[in-house]
Amino acid sequence: MTGRAWTTAAVMALLAGCSPRQTTTAAVTPVVAPQAATAVNPALALGKQLYRTGIGASGQPVKARIKGDLAEGAAIACANCHLRSGFGAQEGAQVAPPIAADTLFQPVKLKFHGVEVQNGAPRRPAYTPQTLLTALRTGVDAAGKPLADGMPRFELTDAEAAALVAYLQSLSAEASPGVEAKSVHLATVVSDDVPAADREAMLFALRKLVALKNGQAELYDVNPHDRSARMANVMLEGATDVASKRLSLAVWALHGPRASWPQQLAAYAKAEPVFALVGGIVAGSWQPVAAFAEEEGLPTLLPFAELPDAATPGWYTLYASDGVAQEGAGIAHFLLGDALLTQPPAVWQLEGELPAAVQRGFASAWQDGGKPAVAPVQLTADGLAAQVDRALAAKPQTLLLWSGTETAAILTQLAAHPNRPERVFIASGLQGDALLTLPETARPWLYVAWPWRLPEKEPPLAAGIGTWMAAPPAQVGERRYRIASMAYAAGLVLNNALMEVRSKYTRDHLMDVVGMQKDLQPPSWPRLSFGPGQRLASKGCYIVQMAAGTSLKLEAKSAWLTH
Amino acid sequence: MAAKTLWRSLTMTATLCAALLLPLPARAAPARSVSPVTLPNVTLVNQDGQRVQLPTLVDPAKPALVQFVFTTCQAICPVLATSFANLQKSLGKAGEQTTLLSVSLDPDNDTPKIGRAWLKRFHAHGNWQFLTGSLADVTQVTKAFQAFTEDKMTHAPLTFLWSPHEKAWVRLSGFVSNAELLAEYRQAVAP
Structure with a gap:
């Protein structure tokens, strides 16, 4: 954009x-019992389980028919379409109407140009437990009309049906x-x-x-x-x-x-x-x-x-x-598709939670890509130069360096060493503001995981x-x-x-x-x-190289990598 | 944009949304049309992490089916995938050989590993593949099928069937029952 x-x-x-106008609150009158009651009421607990997971009283998936075809369990859980709150959703032209307590058990009024018609018969009368049961089982609503094709027709036992109806009577009945x-x-x-x-x-x-x-x-x-x-x-x-x-x-x-x-x-x-x-x-x-x-x-x-x-x-x-684990994963994704990699990369890992998280992200993506695990060389901040010297004896071709404040010193040491790896990969998230002052001598062979937008594409x-x-x-x-x-x-x-x-x-x-x-x-x-249910809003990262200088000038060496 | 035009378009959008909030009437059959589709020559990644060129997956002499899905979609995609599962089951041996392609509309999230788990959820076997890739490549595919929407959240239930008989892609818009899909399949293979 x-x-x-x-x-x-x-x-x-x-x-x-x-914008103002009216001030309404979501205080909705509870019909039966607040949601908190599920902990003590076994029927509500079963109803909640049916609603969210499609698993019935026996612990087995509930069955249903969609356009006559059999479907079951998680695929037909109410929460999928009507959402956990029951306030419904629209996905493209597919509409799952609200089924929370305050809508299901109230009449749906006719609308003309989006405005509710106050007098006359409603479009759909309020559900009673009995008409709701009929709707769930047969797909015929309280007005005697068929529900949409996508709505499953459920095969529920009497106990399951009663539990689901009870849960729906309590669903989102209380404002938070x-x-x-x-x-x-x-x-x-x-x-x-x-x-x-x-x-x-x-x-x-x-x-x-x-x-x-x-x-x-x-x-x-x-x-x-x-x-x-x-x-x-x-x-x-x-x-x-x-x-x-x-x-x-x-x-x-x-x-x-x-x-x-x-x-x-x-x-x-x-x-x-x-x-x-x-x-x-x-x-x-x-x-x-x-x-x-x-x-x-x-x-x-x-x-x-x-x-x-x-x-x-x-x-x-x-x-x-x-977080920083995503950068480790990004480096793995880059190397999995990298023709220059002719021998397994070496991993050097400093102490601490953050380098460990980068390694976790790398290891998981690397092994998902079918590669054998790489055991990291563990480094400590004390006597680091000697440890680096020893680790260089293995002549790593490609080095993954999971370090933070130590990065500049290690890169300087590598730059002067005959066994310097051809490429060194680091996670920008471990560097903080020091990223911009990493030694310029290292930059031609330094590759950085960059989980952000490229600077030239940043909005002003x-x-x-x-x-x-x-x-x-x-x-x-x-x-x-x-x-x-x-x-x-x-x-x-x-x-x-x-x-x-x-x-x-x-x-x-x-x-x-x-x-x-x-x-x-x-x-x-x-x-x-x-x-x-997605937990992460941004899923990828770039691999970049840094130009000389202390301002952020990056050259992308990869597309936005998500796998 | 002039203020008046903006105002008008907002009003229209609001009216449209209000209209859409009404439940849809039940429909008996999906809308059928024949689409002119040229498969773009993009490389996608399947559930096993293999890079595959899309056009090579479809043999013009055999039927193939395509759906656009994403794994965290809960309203439309499980129903679509169930129709693939039912078709595979109904066709038996032929079902295993029929190319079924579930193409991700959310490639950032849908890694091969996640695609693999999703296929398993629908008991997929044989030649049913889950395809992901870069958003740009997937967009080329959705555009070729005239299935592009600005955002994955506004996608529609669509099933495409390559008909060797008609030498064209049949577009089925809406939820399709097993009987309907079987009938389309048979029509596609038998002149």
Whole structure:
């Protein structure tokens, strides 16, 4: 997308969050029981299992017919089409109508030009448990009309049918915490062992998001009839309450040992309930925060996580990428298709979580590509030069160097050595701002994994991201530019999602609409793409070489590699 | 774009969306047409990580089927894939030999490994392949089949069948039942 088109998209997204009119909340009257009751009610637990996985009471997949053909289990789970929240979805021209408690058990009114007809017979009367059962089994709705072709006709036992109906009666019946008539409460998680400047880069950008949204909400509250407000109203299709909602951002600062983080997070969540976590930055693995979010059912959008936890099954945390592991995988993908590689690469790995993660990413992709495992040479920072000398005795042709602050010294040493490898691959994510000052002598044979958009394709700062940083990139540095763009992207995703929830503020619905979101092209990434259940928005990386000098001039040596 | 035009197009989009939010009426049969398709000479990657040239996968003397899918799609693609699975099953030995191609609309996410798992989920065997590649190459393929949409989230249920009999690609738009697909298949092989 061009810079201009990208700007338009961003502006539209922000603008649409700003028009007033009515203020409705998602407080929906529970019909039977809140979702929390599933833990104690076996019928609701079975209903939830049927709804989400298509597995029946016997533990076997439930069967159904679609256009007369047999289908079963996960392929026909209700949540596939109607989504976990039950608020439905549209995929192309295929529409899965909402089936949450507040719609299924209410009549569907006739619409004329999009406006509900208040008098006369409804298009579909409210379902009763009995008519719903008939619809599930035979595909005939409460008005006696056939449901769409794609809707499975289920073969359910009486117990399963009763459980599913009970679950549907409870589905998304309660609004989630953190949303009020005029506000959406958010939080961001930062740990005190993150450098203060990094933390500030994240918070500065997130506060900018809040200020922008709230400024516009204010403006449109006082001037609801100006052109932008009318445009927003059209885009929001009646769900205009989001336009005048203000955002609040709490900072959940984590202190001390990581083992104490879950308790700290729980205390924050109790004291100031929030709808979602946005952005965030901690030192080391994001795992404790992700585990908490999973337990709480708390959406977390695009934390700056160098060590995400995407391998652990989960649904509530969307990462921008797989962190530094993705760079290791990218190098493997490059070498798997590389004609110059005539002998297995050597891997030198410094101590620490980050180099280990790069190696994990490399090893996994390398072995998926059918290659035998490569045992890394483990190096320590103490007496490094001697260790490098010893490792060079093996005359590696291609070296994968998983190091951070030591990289410059190692490259300088390699440059002067007769056994210098022909090519050295490094992960940019381990280098921080030092990337730009790596020795120029090494650059002709240095290959860098680059999980970002190529610099010449970056939109100009004037396109928006400039004001999300405390100072221009030349002053804030490469790393903090990425932190700010992560917050910016999180803001875009959040804004789009808040519009798309259409006034149905449940956390599950927020994640549902995030998963159904179209591709985005914010600064920093060639493309962020989404999908139901997808955990990583950006999946690839480039392999680049760096030109001389301390400004970021890169030459791509590969296409955007995802496999 | 002039403000008025923008306003009008937004209004139209909104009306269209409102109209689309109504459930679709049940349809008896998929819409059938014959498409002029020239397979682009792109190299894609199959579920085993092998690089394959698309045109070499289709033998003009034999029927072949193509669907555009992505593995995390939950509403349309599992139903499409089920129709491939049912066809394979119904055709027995001939089903194993028939070329079935599931081409990914989400190649960034759908690695060969993920494609392999997806095929397994639908008990795929024989000559049913999952194809991924670069987004640019996949886009060439969707454009050739007139199946391109701006975003994977707006894709439609489509099945394409190469008919040696008609020497053309038959385009089936909508969900297709096993009986319908079998009938099309038989028509494609038997004059």
